[in-house]
Amino acid sequence: MDMEGFGPENLIGAPPIMPWPKFADWIGMGDEPRVVESWIQRGYLPTKKIGKRQMVNVALLVRQLLEEE
DSSP: OOOTTOOGGGGTTOOSEEEHHHHHHHTTOTTOHHHHHHHHHTTOSOEEEETTEEEEEHHHHHHHHHHHO
16 A cells, blocks of 8 residues: 555544545545545555444554554
8 A cells, every 4th residue: 555645644633433435535535435445455444343334443543654653
């Protein structure tokens, strides 16, 4: 997954979890939401299923990104 130019600072103010389509909008991929869905299916983004909804675990993603720095 190409995360160049993307880091935890892009997620400041984000809720701890959010629906993946809203996450796609949040990171500027709203015009290509299926790419984000593909990242989820491949396990590139941490998720949490709540009911029928697949949510991106933004809090865990931020922690992972900070650990990589």
